Structures are given as C-alpha cells and as structure tokens.
Amino acid sequence: MLPRAFTEEQQMFRDAYRKFLAAEIVPHMESWRDQGRVDRSAFEAAGAQGFLMVWPDEAYGGMGDDDFRFEQVIIEETAYARCGDWYNTLHSRLVGPYLTRFGNEEQRQRFLPKAVRGECIMAIAMTEPDAGSDLAGMRTTAVEHDDHWVLNGSKTYISNGINADLVFVAAKTDPENNPHHMTIFMVERGMGGFERGRNLKKMGLKAQDTAELFFNDVKIPKANVLGEAGRGFIYLMEGLAEERLIGAVGYLAAAQLSWDLTYDYVRQRKVFGKALAAHQNTQFKMAEMRTELDLAQSYVDQCVAAFNAGQLSAVDAAKAKLVTSELQVSAADLGVQMHGGAGYMDEYPISRQFTDARISPIYAGTSEVMKIIISRDCLSDDYVPFNTRNF
Template sequence: MLKRDFTAEQMMFRDAYRKFLQQEIVPNMETWREQGIVDREAFRKAGEQGFLMVWPDEVFGGLGDDDFRFEQIILEENQYALTGDWGSTLHSRLIGPYLTRFGSEEQQKRFLPKCVSGETILAIAMTEPDAGSDLAGMRATAIDHGDHFLLNGNKTYISNGINADLVIVAAKTDPTNDPRKIGLFLVERGAEGFHRGAMLKKMGQKAQDTAELFFENVIVPKENVLGDSSSGFIYLMEGLAEERLIAAVGSLAMAQKAFDVTLEFTRDRKLFKRSLGDFQNTQFKLADLRAELDMQQVYVDHCVNVHRQGQLTAEDAAKAKLLTTELLCKVVDEGVQLHGGAGYMDEYPISRLYTDARVTRIYAGTSEVMKLIIGRDLYRNEAVPFIDRDMP
C-alpha cells in the first residue's frame, strides 16, 4: 500500500465527504442517470456542508484553503462511490477559479457567494461544432458596441449546459484583424437571445447534463467581461494545466475503482470449479495493472505537490493526462474481459465504468494533442536531458 501525503484535516475532510456522498448523492444517482441531469438540490446540499467550493475566501463563504488536495479527495471519492458523473469539480475547481483569477472585485462579490452555496451553477462554453481542441478555430464573436458587447455563435458539448445559471463564453473580439483575440463573457440565465438546445444523449457519464448553447445578438454589458476582452486565449491557456491535472486525478481514481471491482469479481467467480483469480492468466493481467496504477499514482501525487507550489508545467500536466486516461481505458477493457458476459451488463459497475471512461481521452485535450504538447517540448532549444551531465 502506497503511503500518500494528506494532512490530518484532509483525512477528516475525506471521511466527511464520503459520508455526504453516501447520504445525499449515491441514493439518487440512478434516477439522475435516467433523467440525464443532476437535481439542482445536490449542489445546494454540497454547498451547505462546505463541499462545493473549498478554496474561495471566507468572505465569499469558502474555507479559504487553496490546497489542491481537497479537490483531489473530492475527485477520488466521487469515483469510488460511482458518482463521478455528478461533475461537481467542473463547477468548483475547473470553472470557479476563472472568477478569482481574472474577475474584478465587483464580479467576485456579485457571483462567488452563490457559486459557493450552490445557488448558482457554472458552465464554460468553449467547444463549437467545428472547433474543439483548436480554440483558434472558433467562430463565435463578441463585437464591441461601446457600453456592451454583442455576442453571437453556437457552442456544443457543454457540461452543465442545462443546469447552468452563469456561463463563461469564449468568443472572438477581433475576428477580422486578429482571430487569436478572444474574450471571456459572463452570460447569465435569462439573458435575451441566450437559448439552450435539448440535452444531448451520450455514451456514458449520463447524469452530467450536456447541451448545445445558442447566442443570438446577446447583449453582454461591459461589467460582465472577464478581465481584458482580448486576452481570453491567454486566460484559457493559464487554466489548462490544472484542468488536465483534474482529468488525470479523476481518471486514475476511476481506474483504481475499476481494478478493485475486477479483483473482487475474480476472487468470487468460479470457472472449472476454481476461482477465476487462481488462474495464472488472471494473476498476470492484474499484476501488470497493479504495478502501472501504483507507478502512475506516484507521478500524479507528485504533480499535485508541484502544482501546490505553482510550478506545474503544461508539459508535465499533459504527461499525466495522457498516461492516466490511456491506462484507465486499458483497465476498464481488461475488467470487462475478466468479468466475461457479466461485464456487459449494466448491473455490474465495470460496465458503467467502461462507458464512462472513453471520453477521458477526448476532453481537456485529446491524447493526440497531449502528445503534440509533449513532443514539441522535446525539440525546444532550451530542453535539457533527463540526467544533466553537469550535476554534481
């Protein structure tokens, strides 16, 4: 068993969050998966108990502790409870920090308290039908009209798209002269010209509401612009390392869960009057997976610690995201195979884990994009060998 680095306070937080999931979230997950959306009350209950947004200052209702390990605990416990498609981290740690990193004091006072309490649910709208990982290819525009911007465009595959009360929308602000100038705009529920499509049906993660969003001449007042209206591309890039670390933590926790349910199944399953786990083939496959999981856990925990010091690079985050998501898909595939016919039945957790896992190699940047990021870094002039010959 690997020794991991969590404080006593964080271990108490883990126990409390685990109980919260068992009491408030787990009993409702099947209903939410069937309806394709989590009840808004889940966000409010999490907010009431301090589990929704930990990092904001106490003046906004948070705990004022920015230690990423709190979110790591939330991600891990959600996967172990099979509640990962609730997606609270999307609201809490992936989108919420945009308000403090780039928002004005007035914006923070206006929006953060209700985000912390769960009254306001967040979404971010970047992806378009013809622009996913390539943000420069987006077509949405926000044209300056003096006291406001006029927003037009379509977004798709937006998580929390139905539930969201506040959407951060990325749009080009100078599409003719400089297509890399992108702004981030706060669009509130009920804004005239803001429409939502029907919930999109997905392969997995079915409780996470996903939708298309449409913006037709939406007037966005200047006070709803995040930071500089031409620096959104830089803002989005700044948050990508943490976003990919979030993906890595969640994917690895899901892989650990898939391994555990598979190991338990092979201990109980009888084949030719023997336990499936007694066969050398089973033991070798699970031994390989156990070793890979442990090694990647060490690296992910290292990335978390580096991130806490503000030193996580885009390249190291890409490595974590690439390897954990690829390993996850390997673990769930082996898990289904070792379950046999049972693995194809939704009554067994491995079936749900299999379908939930596939998108992890796509969101937050595809595996191919992660390889591009890592590969380009290898050919930079300042790149240094892993072992520096000048080291003492």
C-alpha cells in the same frame, strides 16, 4: 511505498465527504441518470455542508484553503462512489477560479457566494462544432458597443450546460485581424437571446448534462466581461494545466475503482473448478495493471504537489492527462474482459465504468493533442539529457 501526503485535516475531510456522498448523492444517481441530469439539489446540498467550493476566501463563503489536495479528495471520492457524472468539480475548481484569477472584486462579490452555496451553477463554453482543441477555429464573435457587447454564435458539448446559471463564453473579438484575440463573457441565465438546445444523449456519464448553447444578439453588459477584452485566449491557456490535473485525478480514481471491482470478481468467480484469480493469465494481467496504477498514482500525487507549489508545467499536466485517461480505459476494459459476459451487463458496475471511461482520452484535450504538446517539449532544442539534469 510511502503514505500519500494528506494532512490529518484532509483525512477527516475525506471521511466526512464520503459520508455525505453516501447519504445525499449515491441514492439519487440512478434516477438522475434516467433523467439525464443531476438535480440542482445536489449542488445546494454540497454547498450547505461546505463540500462544493473549498478554496474561496471566507469572505465569499469558502474555507479559504487553496491546497489542491482538498479538491483531490473530492474528485477521488466522487469517482470512487460511482458519482463521476456529477460534475461538481467543473463548477467549483475548473470554472470558479476564473473569477479570482481574472475577475474584479465586484464580479467576485456578485457571483462567488452564490456559487459556493450551490445556488449559481457554473459552466465554461469553448467547444464549437468546428473548434475543439484548436480554438483558432472558433466562430462565435462579439462586437463592442458603447456600454455593452453583442454576442453571436453557438457552442456544443458544454458540460453543466442545462443546469448552468452562469456560463463563461469564449468569443473572438477581432476575428479579421487576430484569430487569437478572444474575450470571455459571463452570460447569465435569462439574458435575451441566450438559448439552450438539446441535452445531448451520450455513450456514458448519463447523469451529466451536456448541451448545445446558442447566442443570438445577446447583449452583454461590460460589467460581465472577464478581465481585459482580448486576453481571453491567454486566460484559457493559463487554466489548462489545472484542468488537466483535475482530469488526471478523476481518471485515475475511476481506474482504481475498476481494478478493485475486478479484484473482487476474479477472486469469487470459479472457472474450471478454481477461482479465476488462481489462473496465471489473470494473475499476470492484474499484476501489470496494479503496477501501472501505482506508478501513475505516484506521478499524479507529484503533480498535485507541484501545482500547490506553483510549479506544475503544461507539459507535465499533459503527461498526467495522457497516461491516466488511457489507463482509465485500459483498467475498465480489463475489468469487462475478466468479468466475461457479466461485464457486458449494466447490472454490473464494471459495465458503466467502461462506457464512462471512453470519453476521457477525448475531452479536455485528446490523447493525440497531449502527445503533440509533450513531443514539442521533449524533441525541442532545449531538451536536457537525463544524466545532465539537476535533481
């Protein structure tokens, strides 16, 4: 196969980031899992060394390089170091770009430099008990006054919810006339009426703080409205392709790790007098998984190239999300099976790979929602047969 299309600078960045993880993050992950939250020091350490937010302009403290492959390096290495429950990329690449795409210069000056340094941790709050992928079911509302808005409602399953200093909150602002009339508000730590609920206990990703958030008559100054009022739904939709690409890169990197862990185990483990890898069933299962991983990697790398060119469609991103999230579960499941009883023990990394993987086909759009998106495209009147396409 052709080598992956990373520049020499990006390869050097990968080596440096890998060393950073080994020195600053990996040694603390177990204690952070025990406490259910990554310390803020992780964000600050990454920010101090230029590993938190690469893409913002130098005026805001970043490198000014918007090539997604830098973030791909960060996501892959974080997953491979078994630090996937540190949600640095949600802060830096999923939420952060909302400021540059839709925010004004005053908002960028106020928040971006602190975010780049890791001093202002960010989160986005869309999901509610009755509204996940279907944002029209949202109940959180905001009412406009002369110089401010008043926000009421609640959100749940919010990643970085405990640590966050700045939360981008989606709320309906004309619920009686238009269920898609939404506005995004930047809610800051310490605003009156903004409260956090439990740090929710989860099956996996134990160090990643996932919280309930409550908004009771929170007074939001108009300076904290992102972009134009009423256009929040459009803003959220514009960010979905990148969100799903971010997910796909991470899911696949975690799947690659599961395969490598299993590779090491089956070559060492003896069954009936020979290595487990010498048995035909193991060989066939590993060959099938290796093929699926390599095919998915080629597709994801192509999606990254398309994103850099401004050509990644929502449908192609949905395909990447669907395939890689399911593959992450399959690779971990195969690994547990090949490990036998050992795979069920937490002292073996494959055990955590399995429990961490199970959320991937659910969050950022379930596999079922991805299939709906893809089917609407491939079964539409605009579908182009393969042999009539321009290549």
